Amino acid sequence: MGTVPLQCVCGIFLLFGGLLISFTPSCNGGNILVFPVDGSHWINMKILLEKLHARGHNLTVIRAANSWYIDEKSPLYTSINFHVDVGVKDFFDVFTKENIRVQREGASSFRDFLLIKDFFSRISTIQAFWVDAVARIFDDEKMVKNLLDAKYDLVLTDPASASGVVLAKYLKLPMVLNVRWIPAGEGHYVIAPTPLSYIPSTGSRLTDKMDFIQRIKNLFFHSVVEYQMRLLAGPTYNDLCGRYIEGGCSLMSLLQEADIWLYRSDFVFDFPRPTMPNVVYIGGFQCKPAQPLPADLEKFVQSAGEHGVIIMTLGTLVNALPEDLAEEFASVFAKMPQKVIWRHKGKRPSTLGNNTLIVDWMPQKDLLGHPQTKVFVAHGGTNGVQEAIYHGVPVLGIPLFFDQFDNLLRLKDRGAAKILELADANSRSFEQALNEVLHQDSYRQNIQRLSRLHRDQPMAPMDKAVFWVEYVIRHKGAPHLRTEAYKMPWYSYYLLDVLLFMMTVVTVLLYSMFALFRFLCCRQRRKTKSKLH
Known part of the structure; x- marks a missing residue:
C-alpha cells in the first residue's frame, strides 16, 4: 500500500482549516x-x-x-x-x-x-x-x-x-x-x-x-x-x-x-x-422543527388514532373564555372523535368530555409539528399564525383584539383558515366551523402550500x-440603506411646492399672454377708430 504524498496531506489540512474558518462567526462579539x-x-x-x-x-x-x-x-x-x-x-x-x-x-x-x-x-x-x-x-x-x-x-x-x-x-x-x-x-x-x-x-x-x-x-x-x-x-x-x-x-x-x-x-x-x-x-x-413531546402528552396524542388531535389556545393574554362560552366549547369538543388539548386556566367546564385534556401550558410549536395535529383553534396572534404556516396546520381563528382579525384574514384569503368572531360564537357555530376546517381538504392543502413557500428560501x-x-x-x-425622505418636509415629499411653482409659472404665462393679447387688441381698435375719424 503506497504512502500518501506530502502535498496531499498539506492540501487536506489546508482544506479542513479553510472549512473551520468559514464556519466561525464573521463578526467579533458586539x-x-x-x-x-x-x-x-x-x-x-x-x-x-x-x-x-x-x-x-x-x-x-x-x-x-x-x-x-x-x-x-x-x-x-x-x-x-x-x-x-x-x-x-x-x-x-x-x-x-x-x-x-x-x-x-x-x-x-x-x-x-x-x-x-x-x-x-x-x-x-x-x-x-x-x-x-x-x-x-x-x-x-x-x-x-x-x-x-x-x-x-x-x-x-x-x-x-x-x-x-x-x-x-x-x-x-x-x-x-x-x-x-x-x-x-x-x-x-x-x-x-x-x-x-x-x-x-x-x-x-x-x-x-x-x-x-x-x-x-x-x-x-x-x-x-x-x-x-x-x-x-x-x-x-x-x-x-x-x-x-x-x-x-x-x-x-x-x-x-x-x-x-x-x-x-x-x-x-x-x-x-x-x-x-x-x-x-x-x-x-422563531419557528423551529418540532421536538419530541413529553411522554405523557405523546401517549395522549397517539391514543387519538386515525382521527388525530385538535389543539386550542387563545394566547398569553387570555387565560380563559367566559364561563358560559367555555361550557359551550367543551360540549362541542366532547362530541368530536378527535382528542383535544386545550390551554384553559379558568373554571373547569362541567360539559368537558373524556377526550379533552385541559392544560395550563402547552408546547405549542411541538404540537403543531406533530403529524397527529389536524386543526389549530387560535386567537390569531402573529407568532401562532406564523407557526401554523411553518408546520402546515389549518386554523380556526377566534380573533379577540389588536391585529388578530387582520392576521387571520390573510390566512382566510388564501383558503387556509376560517374565522369565527366572538360575537357569533356559540356551540352551533363553533361545531359547524370546526367540522368545516377538519373535513374540507382545501384548508389543509392551502396551508401546506403556504408552508412549502415559506420554507423555500435561500437563507x-x-x-x-x-x-x-x-x-x-x-x-x-447602515445609513446608505436609509431613504432621505424623512428629512424632507411633507409638502416637499408630496411635491406640493413643485406643483405650486409650476401652477404659478403657468398662471403667470397665461396671464401674460392674455395681457399681451388684450394690449394688441386694444391697440388695434384704437388704430381703427383713428382711421375712421
Missing part, C-alpha cells in the same frame, strides 16, 4: 443594548437574543422593575432596571376582559367605535408611562454615564413602544428594530410608500382586493392611524425629544432614522406591497436577522 417590549413581544425578542448570545455577543437588557415576562437574572444578558408606574400585565388584564365583554354584546359599528376609543385611551396612557420612565433614565446622571461608558455598538429595540428609539437617539447609537408594530399601526406606514388603493390599513379588515366602497373604508381607517400617530402618540414622544434631544426631533423622523428594520412578517403571509432597502423580512424566524429568517445585526455592528450603522 456590545448590544436591548430595549424590549414586555408580554408576547418579549417572546420574539428573547429568541433573537438567544441566537445573538450563542454568537458571542454581549447583551444588556433594559427592563421595568415590575416586568411581566422579562426576568431580571438570565444567562443570556445583564439587566438594567428602571421604574414604571403601571404593569403591562395589569393593563392587559383589564383591557382583555373589557374587550371580550363588549364584543359579546354583538357586532355593531357602535361596538367597534367603543373598542377603538377604549384602545386609544389605554394605549395613550401606557405610552405616557413609558415616556415618563425614559425621562427618569435621562435625569439619572449616574445611569446615563454608565450607559455612555459601556460603549455599546447598537441599540436593538421593539418600536411598539418608541422609548427605545428615543434612547438610541439620545446615546447617538446605530439602531436595529425588531418590529411589526409601532405606536400607531404597523411599521411600513412610516417607512415605505403605502398606496391605499390596494394596501389595507390596520384594523380595516380588508384584503388587497378592494372595491370603491372598501377603498373609502380603507381611507377612513388610515385617517384613524394618522390621528393616533400625529395627535396621540406623536406629541408625547415629540415633547420628550424637545426636552432631551439637542435640536429636537419627532417620532416619525426617529423611526425613519433606524438603520435596519427586522420585520416580523413576509410575503407568504402578508399582502405584497412597496418596501425599502433597509427592511429585512424575518417572518417565522433562514433567523440567519438573516443575525446577519443584519452583525452588519450594523461591522459598519457602525
Whole structure:
C-alpha cells in the first residue's frame, strides 16, 4: 500500500482549516443594548437574543422593575432596571376582559367605535408611562454615564413602544428594530410608500382586493392611524425629544432614522406591497422543527388514532373564555372523535368530555409539528399564525383584539383558515366551523402550500436577522440603506411646492399672454377708430 504524498496531506489540512474558518462567526462579539417590549413581544425578542448570545455577543437588557415576562437574572444578558408606574400585565388584564365583554354584546359599528376609543385611551396612557420612565433614565446622571461608558455598538429595540428609539437617539447609537408594530399601526406606514388603493390599513379588515366602497373604508381607517400617530402618540414622544434631544426631533423622523428594520412578517403571509432597502423580512424566524413531546402528552396524542388531535389556545393574554362560552366549547369538543388539548386556566367546564385534556401550558410549536395535529383553534396572534404556516396546520381563528382579525384574514384569503368572531360564537357555530376546517381538504392543502413557500428560501429568517445585526455592528450603522425622505418636509415629499411653482409659472404665462393679447387688441381698435375719424 503506497504512502500518501506530502502535498496531499498539506492540501487536506489546508482544506479542513479553510472549512473551520468559514464556519466561525464573521463578526467579533458586539456590545448590544436591548430595549424590549414586555408580554408576547418579549417572546420574539428573547429568541433573537438567544441566537445573538450563542454568537458571542454581549447583551444588556433594559427592563421595568415590575416586568411581566422579562426576568431580571438570565444567562443570556445583564439587566438594567428602571421604574414604571403601571404593569403591562395589569393593563392587559383589564383591557382583555373589557374587550371580550363588549364584543359579546354583538357586532355593531357602535361596538367597534367603543373598542377603538377604549384602545386609544389605554394605549395613550401606557405610552405616557413609558415616556415618563425614559425621562427618569435621562435625569439619572449616574445611569446615563454608565450607559455612555459601556460603549455599546447598537441599540436593538421593539418600536411598539418608541422609548427605545428615543434612547438610541439620545446615546447617538446605530439602531436595529425588531418590529411589526409601532405606536400607531404597523411599521411600513412610516417607512415605505403605502398606496391605499390596494394596501389595507390596520384594523380595516380588508384584503388587497378592494372595491370603491372598501377603498373609502380603507381611507377612513388610515385617517384613524394618522390621528393616533400625529395627535396621540406623536406629541408625547415629540415633547420628550424637545426636552432631551439637542435640536429636537419627532417620532416619525426617529423611526425613519433606524438603520435596519427586522420585520416580523413576509410575503407568504402578508399582502405584497412597496418596501425599502433597509427592511429585512424575518417572518417565522422563531419557528423551529418540532421536538419530541413529553411522554405523557405523546401517549395522549397517539391514543387519538386515525382521527388525530385538535389543539386550542387563545394566547398569553387570555387565560380563559367566559364561563358560559367555555361550557359551550367543551360540549362541542366532547362530541368530536378527535382528542383535544386545550390551554384553559379558568373554571373547569362541567360539559368537558373524556377526550379533552385541559392544560395550563402547552408546547405549542411541538404540537403543531406533530403529524397527529389536524386543526389549530387560535386567537390569531402573529407568532401562532406564523407557526401554523411553518408546520402546515389549518386554523380556526377566534380573533379577540389588536391585529388578530387582520392576521387571520390573510390566512382566510388564501383558503387556509376560517374565522369565527366572538360575537357569533356559540356551540352551533363553533361545531359547524370546526367540522368545516377538519373535513374540507382545501384548508389543509392551502396551508401546506403556504408552508412549502415559506420554507423555500435561500437563507433562514433567523440567519438573516443575525446577519443584519452583525452588519450594523461591522459598519457602525447602515445609513446608505436609509431613504432621505424623512428629512424632507411633507409638502416637499408630496411635491406640493413643485406643483405650486409650476401652477404659478403657468398662471403667470397665461396671464401674460392674455395681457399681451388684450394690449394688441386694444391697440388695434384704437388704430381703427383713428382711421375712421
